[in-house]
Amino acid sequence: MAVSVDEAVSTGPARDRTPPVRRRSGRGRSVLEVALLTVLAVVMLFPVLWMIETSIKENRDVYAVPAEFIGFTVTMEHFKDVFVGPDGGRSALSVAFLNSVLVAGASTVLATLLGVPAAWAYSRFAVKAKKDQLFFILSTRFMPPVVVVIPIFLMYRQVGLIDSKLGLILIYAAYNLPFTIWMMKGFVDEVPAEYEDAAMLDGYTRLQAFRRYTLPLLVPGIAATAVFALIFSWNEFVFAIFLTSSDSVRTAPPAIAGLIGGTTTDWGLVAAASVVFALPVLVFAYLVRKHLIAGVTLGAVRR
Amino acid sequence: MSDPVPLTTDAGQVAAAPSPAPGRSRRLSDRGLAVAFISPALLLLLAMSVFPLLWALYLSFTDYSATRGGPARFVGFGNYTAVLTSAQVHQRALTTLIYVVGAVGLQTVLGFGIAYLISRRTHGRGVLTTLFLVPMMLSPVVVGLFWRFMLDAQFGVINSMLGSLGLGQVEWLTRQRTALISLIVVDTWQWTPFIMLIALAGLTAVPKYLYEAASIDRASEWFRFRTITLPLVWPLLLIAVLFRAIEAFRLFDLVYILTNGGPGVSTETLSFHVYKVAFLGFNTGTASAYGILMVLVVIVLTQLYLRYLNRLKEG
Numbered sequence: 178m179a180v181s182v183d184e185a186v187s188t189g190p191a192r193d194r195t196p197p198v199r200r201r202s203g204r205g206r207s208v209l210e211v212a213l214l215t216v217l218a219v220v221m222l223f224p225v226l227w228m229i230e231t232s233i234k235e236n237r238d239v240y241a242v243p244a245e246f247i248g249f250t251v252t253m254e255h256f257k258d259v260f261v262g263p264d265g266g267r268s269a270l271s272v273a274f275l276n277s278v279l280v281a282g283a284s285t286v287l288a289t290l291l292g293v294p295a296a297w298a299y300s301r302f303a304v305k306a307k308k309d310q311l312f313f314i315l316s317t318r319f320m321p322p323v324v325v326v327i328p329i330f331l332m333y334r335q336v337g338l339i340d341s342k343l344g345l346i347l348i349y350a351a352y353n354l355p356f357t358i359w360m361m362k363g364f365v366d367e368v369p370a371e372y373e374d375a376a377m378l379d380g381y382t383r384l385q386a387f388r389r390y391t392l393p394l395l396v397p398g399i400a401a402t403a404v405f406a407l408i409f410s411w412n413e414f415v416f417a418i419f420l421t422s423s424d425s426v427r428t429a430p431p432a433i434a435g436l437i438g439g440t441t442t443d444w445g446l447v448a449a450a451s452v453v454f455a456l457p458v459l460v461f462a463y464l465v466r467k468h469l470i471a472g473v474t475l476g477a478v479r480r
Numbered sequence: 481m482s483d484p485v486p487l488t489t490d491a492g493q494v495a496a497a498p499s500p501a502p503g504r505s506r507r508l509s510d511r512g513l514a515v516a517f518i519s520p521a522l523l524l525l526l527a528m529s530v531f532p533l534l535w536a537l538y539l540s541f542t543d544y545s546a547t548r549g550g551p552a553r554f555v556g557f558g559n560y561t562a563v564l565t566s567a568q569v570h571q572r573a574l575t576t577l578i579y580v581v582g583a584v585g586l587q588t589v590l591g592f593g594i595a596y597l598i599s600r601r602t603h604g605r606g607v608l609t610t611l612f613l614v615p616m617m618l619s620p621v622v623v624g625l626f627w628r629f630m631l632d633a634q635f636g637v638i639n640s641m642l643g644s645l646g647l648g649q650v651e652w653l654t655r656q657r658t659a660l661i662s663l664i665v666v667d668t669w670q671w672t673p674f675i676m677l678i679a680l681a682g683l684t685a686v687p688k689y690l691y692e693a694a695s696i697d698r699a700s701e702w703f704r705f706r707t708i709t710l711p712l713v714w715p716l717l718l719i720a721v722l723f724r725a726i727e728a729f730r731l732f733d734l735v736y737i738l739t740n741g742g743p744g745v746s747t748e749t750l751s752f753h754v755y756k757v758a759f760l761g762f763n764t765g766t767a768s769a770y771g772i773l774m775v776l777v778v779i780v781l782t783q784l785y786l787r788y789l790n791r792l793k794e795g
């Protein structure tokens with residue numbers, strides 16, 4: 178079983194039964210601990226709150242010195258600018274967001290289609306040097322992206338995949354595949370192989386047993402894995418900036434980073450674009466919070 | 481129960497009713513199935529990860545330049561000696577080392593501390609954990625951009641707050657030393673939740689009876705922490721630390737966004753330097769050798785990580 182956040186936060190019944198002697202001496206300390214946690218929580222969350230505040234401030238308030246925390250005029254102009262271009266048409270940013278949806282979605286589908294069967298096979302069959310293969314697969318994910326991108330760049334230039342969505346989809350699928358296989362292998366391991374054995378006694382082939390009995394049980398796991406793959410592709414920046422250049426192909430991360438290229442930076446717009454960009458990630462991450470530990474360690478840590 | 485038409489339609493019934501036709505063609509053997517299911521995934525990895533690395537390995541022995549084009553000339557280990565003896569590279573290695581040790585060290589202490597505090601609470605743990613995890617899920621682009629805005633020397637909110645506290649202004653991103661510190665601070669802000677999450681999992685997995693037994697023995701708090709908590713959480717924490725160290729070693733995007741390597745070269749990590757050699761200096765051969773050397777370091781770190789992971793799984 179993966180250690181889930183829900184499990185990690187379950188309240189232990191034994192906690193309250195501290196002997197009264199300790200409790201009295203522990204009260205001051207407990208208050209101190211709560212205060213410390215509150216301060217830390219504020220520090221961790223302040224940048225996010227500041228980003229949201231900045232996105233709804235008018236420009237003169239954005240650059241106000243000293244900074245204005247409350248009592249500024251609320252405006253939705255920046256959010257409008259994210260989606261609507263200065264000429265009234267679609268903005269470059271909104272095109273980038275659409276590209277991101279397409280690239281992240283397609284690469285996740287591809288990684289899932291390739292990864293789930295592979296994970297099942299690794300879980301069920303005696304594959305030669307299985308452990309070595311699995312470790313090799315995971316280690317490809319640890320390669321420095323800047324190093325990988327040099328030969329990929331040359332390769333894509335040869336075959337005409339440079340500055341194309343297909344090129345990004347392929348590299349993101351390869352980038353998410355190790356994660357998908359490791360994460361899914363954990364989920365497959367949790368489904369008893371006996372289900373398939375029983376189905377095979379009924380006359381089904383191994384493949385049919387997988388499709389009819391195991392696969393339906395894997396659906397929640399597949400969904401969680403796909404959500405993580407989606408988040409990783411959505412957030413990815415290094416491949417995106419080196420392998421694409423035109424506005425019609427670029428995904429959101431390089432497009433947002435491109436907002437600070439000029440002489441002056443519209444920080445309100447940057448903040449609004451960042452909020453629009455980050456919101457789906459936070460929602461999705463909340464949906465898969467039970468599998469967060471396995472997800473962020475690329476499926477490696479689960480108990 | 482000899483109904484010709486089954487009344488219930490649960491999976492077992494449906495499955496049993498139309499007995500599956502014995503495979504028209506020869507059924508796939510388990511072995512064949514394993515190959516058919518695994519090979520597409522491995523092929524994609526070979527094409528997109530292994531082949532590029534092998535190509536980089538080949539280029540690292542040549543003087544190829546992506547812009548000049550022309551045939552690549554074989555130069556032996558020339559690129560490698562050039563990289564390994566370059567004072568520039570040594571400086572980047574030192575910067576990277578300071579960054580990795582500083583950031584991962586801070587994250588470990590803070591992350592474990594927060595996890596420890598949360599694990600001692602009885603109420604509101606779920607909310608607290610969720611709130612603390614937000615920075616980790618953000619894209620490095622968003623994090624880098626936003627901190628760049630907050631750390632701005634003129635209108636940044638950090639300096640504004642320092643000002644209202646009566647403290648001096650700091651040029652966070654435009655002074656050599658503070659820029660590296662800023663980088664470490666931002667990375668710590670983003671990744672402390674990662675260590676916290678894993679440490680919290682370790683802390684909650686410690687069996688409660690151990691603490692109860694210790695408190696019967698009137699063991700001091702520090703003694704309990706040192707002899708129960710730490711030894712039990714340490715293996716998991718080590719995995720998290722190694723994972724972060726690998727990630728920090730290959731860091732590129734945050735540097736690119738936050739400081740762009742500057743001021744001067746004070747925040748240029750090895751990854752960023754490889755990028756400059758490859759895409760601004762157009763020395764593809766040298767950059768490949770540089771990259772292969774980085775890959776070697778990553779492989780060593782990854783082996784270490786996988787070994788501990790293996791031990792954790794078996795233990």
